[in-house]
Amino acid sequence: MSENKDQKFVYDFTEGNRDLKDLLGGKGANLAEMTNLGLPVPPGFTITTEACKVYLESGTAPAELRDEVSAHLAALEAKMGKKLGQSDDPLLVSVRSGAKFSMPGMMDTVLNIGLSDESVTGLAAQSGDERFAWDSYRRLIQMFGKTVLGVEGELFEDALDEAKAAKKVTVDTDLDAADLKKLVKHFKKIVAKDAGREFPQDAREQMDLAVEAVFNSWNTDRAKLYRRQERIPSDLGTAVNICSMVFGNLGPDSGTGVAFTRDPASGHAGVYGDYLQNAQGEDVVAGIRNTVPLADLEAIDKASYDQLIEIMTTLETHYKDLCDIEFTIERGQLWMLQTRVGKRTAGAAFRIATQLVDQGLISEAEALQRVTGHQLAQLMFPRFDGEAKSTLLGRGIAASPGAAVGKAVFDSYTAVKWSRSGEKVILIRRETNPDDLDGMIASEGILTSRGGKTSHAAVVARGMGKTCVCGAEELDVDTKRRRMTVGETVIEEGDVVSIDGSTGKVYLGEVPVVPSPVVEYFEGRMHAGADDADELVAAVHRIMAYADRVRRLRVRANADNAEDALRARRFGAQGIGLCRTEHMFLGERREMVERLILADTDGEREEALSALLPLQKKDFVELFEAMDGLPVTVRLLDPPLHEFLPDITELSVRVALAESRKDANENDLRLLQAVHKLHEQNPMLGLRGVRLGLVIPGLFKMQVRAIAEAAAERKNAKGDPRAEIMVPLVGTVQELEIVREEADAVIAEVEAATGTSLKLTIGTMIELPRAALTAGQIAEAAQFFSFGTNDLTQTVWGFSRDDVEASFFTAYLEKGIFGVSPFETIDRDGVGSLVRSAVQAGRATRPDLKLGVCGEHGGDPESVHFFHEVGLDYVSCSPFRIPVARLEAGRAAAEAKGSDSR
Numbered sequence: 001m002s003e004n005k006d007q008k009f010v011y012d013f014t015e016g017n018r019d020l021k022d023l024l025g026g027k028g029a030n031l032a033e034m035t036n037l038g039l040p041v042p043p044g045f046t047i048t049t050e051a052c053k054v055y056l057e058s059g060t061a062p063a064e065l066r067d068e069v070s071a072h073l074a075a076l077e078a079k080m081g082k083k084l085g086q087s088d089d090p091l092l093v094s095v096r097s098g099a100k101f102s103m104p105g106m107m108d109t110v111l112n113i114g115l116s117d118e119s120v121t122g123l124a125a126q127s128g129d130e131r132f133a134w135d136s137y138r139r140l141i142q143m144f145g146k147t148v149l150g151v152e153g154e155l156f157e158d159a160l161d162e163a164k165a166a167k168k169v170t171v172d173t174d175l176d177a178a179d180l181k182k183l184v185k186h187f188k189k190i191v192a193k194d195a196g197r198e199f200p201q202d203a204r205e206q207m208d209l210a211v212e213a214v215f216n217s218w219n220t221d222r223a224k225l226y227r228r229q230e231r232i233p234s235d236l237g238t239a240v241n242i243c244s245m246v247f248g249n250l251g252p253d254s255g256t257g258v259a260f261t262r263d264p265a266s267g268h269a270g271v272y273g274d275y276l277q278n279a280q281g282e283d284v285v286a287g288i289r290n291t292v293p294l295a296d297l298e299a300i301d302k303a304s305y306d307q308l309i310e311i312m313t314t315l316e317t318h319y320k321d322l323c324d325i326e327f328t329i330e331r332g333q334l335w336m337l338q339t340r341v342g343k344r345t346a347g348a349a350f351r352i353a354t355q356l357v358d359q360g361l362i363s364e365a366e367a368l369q370r371v372t373g374h375q376l377a378q379l380m381f382p383r384f385d386g387e388a389k390s391t392l393l394g395r396g397i398a399a400s401p402g403a404a405v406g407k408a409v410f411d412s413y414t415a416v417k418w419s420r421s422g423e424k425v426i427l428i429r430r431e432t433n434p435d436d437l438d439g440m441i442a443s444e445g446i447l448t449s450r451g452g453k454t455s456h457a458a459v460v461a462r463g464m465g466k467t468c469v470c471g472a473e474e475l476d477v478d479t480k481r482r483r484m485t486v487g488e489t490v491i492e493e494g495d496v497v498s499i500d501g502s503t504g505k506v507y508l509g510e511v512p513v514v515p516s517p518v519v520e521y522f523e524g525r526m527h528a529g530a531d532d533a534d535e536l537v538a539a540v541h542r543i544m545a546y547a548d549r550v551r552r553l554r555v556r557a558n559a560d561n562a563e564d565a566l567r568a569r570r571f572g573a574q575g576i577g578l579c580r581t582e583h584m585f586l587g588e589r590r591e592m593v594e595r596l597i598l599a600d601t602d603g604e605r606e607e608a609l610s611a612l613l614p615l616q617k618k619d620f621v622e623l624f625e626a627m628d629g630l631p632v633t634v635r636l637l638d639p640p641l642h643e644f645l646p647d648i649t650e651l652s653v654r655v656a657l658a659e660s661r662k663d664a665n666e667n668d669l670r671l672l673q674a675v676h677k678l679h680e681q682n683p684m685l686g687l688r689g690v691r692l693g694l695v696i697p698g699l700f701k702m703q704v705r706a707i708a709e710a711a712a713e714r715k716n717a718k719g720d721p722r723a724e725i726m727v728p729l730v731g732t733v734q735e736l737e738i739v740r741e742e743a744d745a746v747i748a749e750v751e752a753a754t755g756t757s758l759k760l761t762i763g764t765m766i767e768l769p770r771a772a773l774t775a776g777q778i779a780e781a782a783q784f785f786s787f788g789t790n791d792l793t794q795t796v797w798g799f800s801r802d803d804v805e806a807s808f809f810t811a812y813l814e815k816g817i818f819g820v821s822p823f824e825t826i827d828r829d830g831v832g833s834l835v836r837s838a839v840q841a842g843r844a845t846r847p848d849l850k851l852g853v854c855g856e857h858g859g860d861p862e863s864v865h866f867f868h869e870v871g872l873d874y875v876s877c878s879p880f881r882i883p884v885a886r887l888e889a890g891r892a893a894a895e896a897k898g899s900d901s902r
């Protein structure tokens with residue numbers, strides 16, 4: 001890369017623009033953009049990510065860099081009329097990291113570069129403010145010491161605290177010049193001792209070392225881990241911004257602040273932000289002193305305030321989005337230090353997108369890119385009533401959303417015991433491990449005091465769809481004494497707590513839960529146009545309409561009964577992509593299944609099956625009625641039969657006890673034999689799916705007959721049933737052919753008997769690698785494919801979800817082997833590539849092959865984009881995720897269109 005002789009490694013702020021994020025990083029590109037918009041940005045220049053890459057690859061900065069930096073520095077000095085570190089009037093600069101993607105808290109910035117024992121007195125004289133000069137110097141030594149020389153930050157903080165304590169004051173602004181002078185001395189000693197070298201007095205050396213430190217910060221362990229998890233490529237490197245200093249710590253007519261161009265919570269236009277007088281840089285976020293609301297700036301400095309408001313309007317119109325801003329006021333002069341498109345809450349994302357459409361700033365297609373399915377999902381969880389009085393106990397990481405209330409329990413055993421007796425419980429642990437699994441299942445929610453988003457608790461809870469707050473460090477959890485302490489408050493086992501997995505907040509007592517207005521809207525209980533509909537619902541309604549207009553993928557539901565089917569319809573489902581039939585063999589019908597399994601003769605078997613037939617037919621009639629006019633894919637029985645038999649241990653005990661009493665029950669004995677016979681080491685890979693249909697005579701035939709008769713009944717009642725029969729776990733076309741022949745015969749019989757033409761289609765799931773690999777052959781016998789990506793993920797990776805999520809996924813996520821669980825988001829490279837090739841092979845055999853997916857991935861935002869790309873006809877997911885799938889299908893289509901038209 002360094003062969004390119006014309007390559008420039010340094011860009012003045014006047015030379016860049018916002019499209020150069022690859023080269024200049026996000027911060028640098030936006031500083032350049034603001035400079036070119038004529039906004040007051042302190043002059044400076046950016047060292048490119050290319051220079052960083054050379055440094056990281058070769059261990060030294062490119063040879064040309066030093067001269068280029070010198071030239072740009074000279075130009076900067078000329079512009080500012082003073083030299084870097086000049087002893088009587090020093091130019092000071094900040095050295096700021098800034099990669100293409102923001103990596104919050106990963107890399108550092110050093111302010112006030114250029115101060116030394118000599119120039120600090122020059123700065124004091126020039127500014128007429130001795131205190132300011134020494135305050136700036138102590139900040140430099142502190143930041144430089146920590147970031148560049150690797151000194152333990154606490155050493156400085158402790159020294160600062162000591163100085164305040166000695167003077168009996170609490171805030172740093174109460175320290176005067178003399179105190180700060182002493183502190184600088186102390187800080188320099190700390191550096192010399194801890195870093196083994198003196199704090200450098202040469203300004204250029206300070207700058208060069210700081211630049212190198214920023215380069216190196218790209219490869220700290222925490223930065224590497226962060227990138228692996230966020231899937232940010234590790235070879236991008238960071239840019240470095242050298243920016244002339246402006247000072248917010250020059251007294252009460254100076255200050256520093258952050259602002260948003262509109263309310264990041266509601267999207268409303270207005271004045272949002274915080275301001276801190278007489279402060280520098282990070283004092284605002286660090287919470288050292290109390291900030292004032294930005295609106296108060298109007299009274300403090302009207303001219304700067306008015307100018308800031310005007311600039312915010314300029315930025316919003318220019319970026320066509322909410323921007324966040326860092327600014328500083330130096331003695332009444334406003335300076336812009338940073339801007340970027342700002343983060344926002346889920347609700348605000350929807351409102352802002354529609355507000356910007358109304359302002360004519362963006363198109364409907366662009367509006368779709370401003371919201372995400374994750375945000376919509378967040379808006380659909382029930383939430384705690386914001387109005388209700390509640391006592392906040394603490395706050396942790398929002399690991400798995402939802403609002404959960406229950407009695408505190410501190411071990412899994414109690415969680416299970418209490419929940420069996422009908423109590424709602426919250427499992428509280430320091431951290432969880434695989435032994436806690438039962439307790440987690442039994443709980444409403446999980447709360448831990450340690451661990452992050454990839455901790456065991458977080459991963460497993462997300463997998464289960466359970467509310468979880470983890471890493472709430474203020475909570476002192478004492479599992480031995482079954483209690484937790486937060487400050488003065490002690491929560492004993494049995495006390496009620498409430499946890500909010502969307503915000504990470506933990507409350508004492510029961511906080512009332514209210515349904516989400518967005519769900520009320522999807523349920524049809526609230527109308528977007530009604531007077532009482534809030535802005536959020538109106539915005540969601542509009543965005544959903546945009547998505548439905550452009551999307552190509554249809555969205556179906558995984559629903560097993562009429563009730564779920566009706567909800568799915570209300571949520572916008574265009575059919576059922578997966579109706580599991582296992583529930584049709586449970587409850588009172590279990591006995592008939594037992595008889596079926598124990599049958600010795602064809603007669604007994606048929607008797608058991610014909611007892612099941614009318615019951616199943618009734619279920620199907622209800623379902624087809626609920627989904628009248630829409631396709632319903634019914635999957636024939638999939639799970640291993642032993643799941644319908646009594647538990648092996650329980651039954652063994654019962655039989656043993658009976659034998660010891662000498663009154664063994666004949667039926668129990670036979671049942672036990674059957675249970676033993678059907679017991680499998682690895683049921684996931686055993687006798688299930690189509691294999692069951694092929695070895696249990698009459699089973700699939702009975703199911704097909706129930707479907708066909710139900711469809712005929714609906715037809716005769718002038719309904720429009722559209723059943724599709726789906727065969728699970730097919731690995732080879734022969735399996736499907738045999739089932740299909742039988743099914744066709746049954747359907748023909750029913751058609752003849754009822755005088756109807758049913759037009760039932762027969763297809764298969766593609767959920768085994770072999771099925772995907774031979775999809776071209778299988779398509780000869782299948783009218784449709786439905787990718788079962790849950791099982792396909794398990795079989796492609798060779799692991800079972802229940803086992804691995806609890807045992808080693810945490811380690812894999814922490815090591816960055818997965819960015820996200822392959823059960824949450826489809827593994828594009830592995831599982832995805834099988835899906836892609838099976839689509840092609842299937843369509844090559846049968847061009848009108850209908851293609852869908854019915855794994856839970858069908859409702860996952862990322863995965864929906866993948867299914868759009870590979871050309872499926874529909875995705876199918878649980879009813880609750882349908883709106884998310886509709887939105888993401890729309891976004892995928894709009895994105896594809898947008899990229900050709902722009």
Ligand code: ADP
Pocket residue numbers: 042093094096097105108109111243244245246247280281282326327328337338
């Ligand atoms: P981060 O990415 O962590 O926000 P920044 O590089 O933006 O780091 O800088 C940290 C703080 O220092 C910010 O508050 C920023 O506004 C302030 N700052 C950076 N450069 C200057 C400067 N040249 N003059 C005054 N303040 C600055």
Ligand code: MG
Pocket residue numbers: 326338
């Ligand atoms: Mg910043």
Ligand code: MG
Pocket residue numbers: 638728767788791
């Ligand atoms: Mg399956």
